[in-house]
Amino acid sequence: MAELLFNLLLAIDATFRVATPLVLCAMAGLFAERSGVIDIGLEGKMLAAAFAAASVAAVTGSAWLALGAGMLVSVALALLHGFACITHRGNQVVSGVAINILVSGLTVVLGIAWFARGGQTPSVTNEARFTPITWPGAELLAEVPIIGSLYSELLSGHNLLVYVAFLIVPLTWWVVYRTRFGLRLRAVGENPNAVDTAGISVSALRYSAMLCCGALCGIAGTYLSIAQNAAFVRDMTAGQGYIALAAMIFGKWRPVPAMLACLMFGFLDAVAIRLQGVEVPVIGPIPVQLIQALPYVLTVVLLAGFIGRAIAPKASGIPYVKER
Amino acid sequence: MSEPQQNLQDGADRPGAGVTAPPAIELRDINKSFGPVHANKNVNLSVRPGDIHGTIGENGAGKSTLMSILYGFYEADSGEILIGGKPTSIRSSRDAIAAGIGMVHQHFMLVDNMSVVENIMLGAESGAILASSVAAARAELERLEREYNLDVDPDALAGDLPVGQQQRVEILKALYRGADILILDEPTGVLTPQETDQLFRILDSLRQEGVTVILITHKLREIMAVTDHVSVMRQGEIIADRVTAETNKEELAELMVGRKVLLSLDKAAPRVGETVLRVENLSFVDRAGVARVDKVSFSVHAGEIVGIAGVSGNGQSELLELLSGIRPVTSGQFSMMGEDFSTEHPLDPATMRDVKAAHVPEDRLRTGLVKAFAADESAILGYHRSAAYNSAVFLDRGAIERDCGQKMSDFDVRPQNPALKTANFSGGNQQKIVLAREISRGPRLLLVGQPTRGVDIGAIEFIHRNIIAMRDSGSAVLLVSVELDEIMSLSDRILVMFEGRIVGEVAADQADERLLGLMMANAAPEQAGAAGS
Numbered sequence: 001m002a003e004l005l006f007n008l009l010l011a012i013d014a015t016f017r018v019a020t021p022l023v024l025c026a027m028a029g030l031f032a033e034r035s036g037v038i039d040i041g042l043e044g045k046m047l048a049a050a051f052a053a054a055s056v057a058a059v060t061g062s063a064w065l066a067l068g069a070g071m072l073v074s075v076a077l078a079l080l081h082g083f084a085c086i087t088h089r090g091n092q093v094v095s096g097v098a099i100n101i102l103v104s105g106l107t108v109v110l111g112i113a114w115f116a117r118g119g120q121t122p123s124v125t126n127e128a129r130f131t132p133i134t135w136p137g138a139e140l141l142a143e144v145p146i147i148g149s150l151y152s153e154l155l156s157g158h159n160l161l162v163y164v165a166f167l168i169v170p171l172t173w174w175v176v177y178r179t180r181f182g183l184r185l186r187a188v189g190e191n192p193n194a195v196d197t198a199g200i201s202v203s204a205l206r207y208s209a210m211l212c213c214g215a216l217c218g219i220a221g222t223y224l225s226i227a228q229n230a231a232f233v234r235d236m237t238a239g240q241g242y243i244a245l246a247a248m249i250f251g252k253w254r255p256v257p258a259m260l261a262c263l264m265f266g267f268l269d270a271v272a273i274r275l276q277g278v279e280v281p282v283i284g285p286i287p288v289q290l291i292q293a294l295p296y297v298l299t300v301v302l303l304a305g306f307i308g309r310a311i312a313p314k315a316s317g318i319p320y321v322k323e324r
Numbered sequence: 325m326s327e328p329q330q331n332l333q334d335g336a337d338r339p340g341a342g343v344t345a346p347p348a349i350e351l352r353d354i355n356k357s358f359g360p361v362h363a364n365k366n367v368n369l370s371v372r373p374g375d376i377h378g379t380i381g382e383n384g385a386g387k388s389t390l391m392s393i394l395y396g397f398y399e400a401d402s403g404e405i406l407i408g409g410k411p412t413s414i415r416s417s418r419d420a421i422a423a424g425i426g427m428v429h430q431h432f433m434l435v436d437n438m439s440v441v442e443n444i445m446l447g448a449e450s451g452a453i454l455a456s457s458v459a460a461a462r463a464e465l466e467r468l469e470r471e472y473n474l475d476v477d478p479d480a481l482a483g484d485l486p487v488g489q490q491q492r493v494e495i496l497k498a499l500y501r502g503a504d505i506l507i508l509d510e511p512t513g514v515l516t517p518q519e520t521d522q523l524f525r526i527l528d529s530l531r532q533e534g535v536t537v538i539l540i541t542h543k544l545r546e547i548m549a550v551t552d553h554v555s556v557m558r559q560g561e562i563i564a565d566r567v568t569a570e571t572n573k574e575e576l577a578e579l580m581v582g583r584k585v586l587l588s589l590d591k592a593a594p595r596v597g598e599t600v601l602r603v604e605n606l607s608f609v610d611r612a613g614v615a616r617v618d619k620v621s622f623s624v625h626a627g628e629i630v631g632i633a634g635v636s637g638n639g640q641s642e643l644l645e646l647l648s649g650i651r652p653v654t655s656g657q658f659s660m661m662g663e664d665f666s667t668e669h670p671l672d673p674a675t676m677r678d679v680k681a682a683h684v685p686e687d688r689l690r691t692g693l694v695k696a697f698a699a700d701e702s703a704i705l706g707y708h709r710s711a712a713y714n715s716a717v718f719l720d721r722g723a724i725e726r727d728c729g730q731k732m733s734d735f736d737v738r739p740q741n742p743a744l745k746t747a748n749f750s751g752g753n754q755q756k757i758v759l760a761r762e763i764s765r766g767p768r769l770l771l772v773g774q775p776t777r778g779v780d781i782g783a784i785e786f787i788h789r790n791i792i793a794m795r796d797s798g799s800a801v802l803l804v805s806v807e808l809d810e811i812m813s814l815s816d817r818i819l820v821m822f823e824g825r826i827v828g829e830v831a832a833d834q835a836d837e838r839l840l841g842l843m844m845a846n847a848a849p850e851q852a853g854a855a856g857s
Contacts, residue, residue: 180449180457187435187446194433197395198447198497199418314436322397 006149011270013153017228019266020165021046021220021237025244026251026258027172028216032078033253034176035209036189036315040096041081042217043241044103049074049221051107054121054232055114057128057225066128066226071218077103078214079207086206089319100241108234121225121232130159130227161223166259168216173255185209189313192320202320217241239296246299253313268295346409348373348505348536349394354403356389363389364400365560371505371553373408376527376537378547378568381557382580382780383751387540390557391507395427396420407505421448426498427507432490436483441465443482444497461500468499472529488519495526499535506530507538512546516635517808517841524550542580542781544573545809556580581782591792594816597626600769600800601647601681606656608642608824616642618824619656626768629791629801631815631832633808635844639824640804641686644773647802648683649673650691661768677706682762686773686804692758693746700728700742703761731760736786752783759787763794770794773804788814808837822846 025042032039053070057063077099084095108119115121135156142152176182184205188195192202224240225232243265251258272291279285347370354367363386371377381387392398394405396416405412407423414420420427434443445461465478474492476485482493491511498506508527512520527537527550539551547554548568556564556579564579577585601624608617617639624630634640645651647658649671657666661679665671676683685691693702704713704724713724728742735756737749746754755775762770772791776784791814795801805811811818818835820828820843828843 178454180452180454183438183442183446183449183454187438190435190437191433193429193431194435194443194446197417197427197429197433199416199421200447 007274009149009153011267011274013157014270014273015263015266016154016158016162016166017266018269019262020162020228021223021240022244022247022262022265023165023169023259024216024220024223025241026248026262027168027255028213028220029245029248030172030176030253030255030258031185031209031212031216033248033316034185034189034313035206036192036313036318036320037082037085037206037210038092038096038317039078039081039213040093040242040245041077041099042213042244043237043239044096044100045074045077045214045217046221046224046241047100047107047235047237048077048103049218050225050236051103051111051121051221051232053222054124054225055111057124058115058122058231061125061128063128063130063226067130067219067222070222070225071215074218074221075211075214078210078217082207082210085319086203086210089321092317092319104235107232111232111234119234123231124226126230128226129230130161130223132157132159133163159223159227161219161227164219165223169255169259176255181208186313189315192315196320196322206320220244243295243299246303249312250302252311265295265299268298345373347371347406348375348408349538350406350409351390351394352404352406354390354393354405355401356393356398357401362560364393367403367557367560367562369555369562370565371536371538373536374531374534375552376531376539376550378551378554379538379540379557380542380544380547380554380576380580382542382782383778384780385557385580386560387557388509389560391427391509391538391540394420395425395507421501421503424502424504425507426495426501426503426505428491428494428498428509428511430509430511430513432487432494434482434490434493436481438482439479440476440482440485440493440496441478443493444478444500448501464500465496468496472499472526472533474526487514488516488522491515491523492526495530504534505536505538507540509540510542511539512541512543514636516844517837518845520546544576547576548573558582577781581780583782585781585785589788589792589813592796594628594795595798596628596816597798599623600626601658601660601802603647603658604656606643606646606658607654608639608646608651609654610642615654615824617646620821620824620826622819622826622829624769624800624802626800627795627798628816629795629803629814631803631805631811631818632821633811633818633840633844634806634821636806638821638844640806640821641773642824643821644683644686644771644802644804647671648681648685648771649676673706680765680767681769681771682765682767684758684762684770684772684775686777688751688754688758693754695745695747697746698743699732699737699746699749699757700725702746703728703731703742703757705761707761707765731757731764734764735760735790750780751778752780755779755787756783759790763790766797766799768799770799770801771804772801774806775803776805776807776810784810808840812837812840820844 025046029039029042049070052073053066056069057066081095081099084090085092111119111121138152138156141148176185184195184200188202188205195205196202224236244262247261247265248258250261272294275286275291276288277285349371351367351369354364356364367390379387389398393400394414396414396419399415405414412423414423441458441461444465445457449457450460451457462478469475474496476489476492476496482490485493511523515523530537541547551568554566554568554571554576555562556576558580603623604621605619606617607615607619609615620643632640642651646653650673652670653667655667657664659665660681663679689695694705712727713720725742732740732742737753737756749757775787775791779787791801803811803814812832812835815832818830818832818840819826820840822844827846830839
């Protein structure tokens, strides 16, 4: 029993680590889509940021410079998406997919050209990473039953970016629902005409949303390559950008439900890893492939049937053209 | 972003509507072209402060372009705008708002899932944090509602409000931004006669508070009812300015169209024949379980026009769709040309055409035409299987084009070019294409919805004449329209629908606007004689 509890605790602990990039990306997507820009390029932005951060960390040895580089590259891609979709009213899905394809190839090409390791970046030392932070007293309290392990395992011992991700959720909520920017953001995604006739620039608002989106994806990518791991590996995002997008829709474009959806996907992932090789009565060992496929299968099932009517921001995906 | 309070103070020491005050708005030699189209030609307009100034003209006369220039949507190619005597450059809505101009658009600019107070303060928030802005906006809103007698619940979601109230929110939005010039673009299109009266009372109280109002409309009655001055636009130019009290509908109509227009239709007494359409207890219940059409019974005879009046959304559209086979009947039955239709024996649109009934749908762009088709293709929709348009295997393009050319000359469709894309015709000409398609086969029953929506006065007259000609040739006509004028001038009998039921029937010669308006709101006195109950 105690062992089961402890295993559950470890799974939840792992959930936070796995869910961090999902949460960041989901909040990024939320800013974009609430402003009326569909962003299927979360994946690409995150991957580009992961590569930029890993490269800069390998060269300079500074985690903070790496974070800056990751965010910069991601913001640049977000602005590119904005340029195509807002300024030139291009198709938002096409632009997003183009960014994903571009980044997926470009990171490998640049990786080979710069580091000659088959598309990987060199492993970085702990000084150039965001490493786990041990909270004061965690070691001492670890022996105390329940509270001790909760404190030392769940709360303490994550790296800075995990804490940042989970602080960004209430921050996003506050910005979207409690500030002038948020009011305008919600309005521009529902009825850009109303915003325009109120004397506010639709383009400027949507570009600001893309900036938020890019910055958050940048943090997510940096986390992947130099916090969760210690190097960039080709296509290391492995569809997490899409899962985050799914989580955001699952959360009906609202910050807290979107975060809960990310945690659910993260938990499944964490459990899946722990279930590998476990013998189940009658069936025998659970096939690894099945477990790995589980989060994706669940995404499809949930999106197809279980979330009820997800009402997207009305103007989402429609380029704004001033009417006559 | 300007503080609304600030602007209001500016408004407080505004000069009265004295003769010496400079015009509230003066436009000098405004020109605007879109490619080859000269939408505004040397427009000069002067609006006196505190006036209600009407701008009337047909669709495409350039009214909306002119107002878009004034509200900063477009920039004029040349010309000058003076607000209160000062030359003002208006490049965006923000400039217009800063100059004290507010606009109530034809399609409301509201965010449906936001509250009234959020909608009103959008773009004019007093700070970066919402809580204090909301409090300030609420207080200001209460003051405005008291001062101008505009009653709206500040916490209701904008999308849940009836259209009359949404329009008030738009007016409040403009006032909240400190507007002392208010432009209303076709404000009565969506209102009942009673709501229209209310709007006019509001405009009157705005005038008394010194607000200058510009009313854009194509309805002569409204110009006569509420304005002080009127400017008539035709083909991009302002061709006349009149003091409303010194002109009349006939003169204005002639100015608008450029030739004499008969506003009242002369028609002979109906020669009523056998029953062509008989409807018995017909109902339609939608997916939400609401009875959109509720046990409706009536009949239409050969040689008469039966008009169905009602505020938009009271089941008339659904009734028309049931009778044209577009929607399935939930219960009840109807017979056309003696053939019975019900849930067991449903009508489909092809069968409807086979029994020689025709349908001019309410929304020509959604269900009447295919915008991307050439005019000759749009002109055979629904009849495309007819032998006249087909050779052994393929469509007979030559025959289709000749047929369309004939229809175009019969119905005066301009430009007379069957190969032109449907989307490139004006609303009136598109409607004539639909009408030509449905009428030219001589149906015994014509179902018509909103025959003149978005159609200019010249074409309205033509369409009305054709509908009457159908009747005189012995066909039965069922007319659904939200335009009371149209219902009253065309119909021989008028049925009024309210919440899916027919709540009254009036002979055309006994109908007046007041009575119909009350029946449409289901508030008619008993003598109206409820046929449906």
